[in-house]
Amino acid sequence: GNSVTQMEGPVTLSEEAFLTINCTYTATGYPSLFWYVQYPGEGLQLLLKATKADDKGSNKGFEATYRKETTSFHLEKGSVQVSDSAVYFCALSVLSGNTPLVFGKGTRLSVIA
């Protein structure tokens, strides 16, 4: 079946530190991969996505590269800000009709000044 495993949180970093949140997946077929962010008290927003191997998604200084050989889609940011404090979800979608995304468990990031 399809599944997503992402690193457990919480992650606490100082402002301007480097961030990596690991995400690996298992999927039949060729999935698209996503990172969603949930700020406190809000719903989920798409942060970035990649639809095929070696694609790099990027947004707001965050990046993730679709690595088929390692079935990974790790999220990175070179210099985090306090405003990046949120919960981050890795997710995948497969081309099999109208099926919902498969989400990881989420990683809570806290950035302190």
Added chain:
Amino acid sequence: SAVISQKPSRDICQRGTSLTIQCQVDSQVTMMFWYRQQPGQSLTLIATANQGSEATYESGFVIDKFPISRPNLTFSTLTVSNMSPEDSSIYLCSVDRGGNTEAFFGQGTRLTVV
């Protein structure tokens, strides 16, 4: 893209009562999904709602507890029935257009049952 309006954004309810959550999409979509997010947890899919047919529920969720309506291609409701404190969660509606496209989410309904 899709813009989803979900309401109420939050509510505090007495145990034993029911709450209906509404989800309005700015365009026609075939599939709508309802999720529950318990405190500090990830998203758990409750059910998939198709227009013109009964919703399909995931294991652990039943229609009597979470009745869903889908009267047209832009609207759906989820009712949380006979609530108990264990139902305190964020409830989210979502749509996607199938294939390898991203999903779009409402802003969520934060429910507290006392």
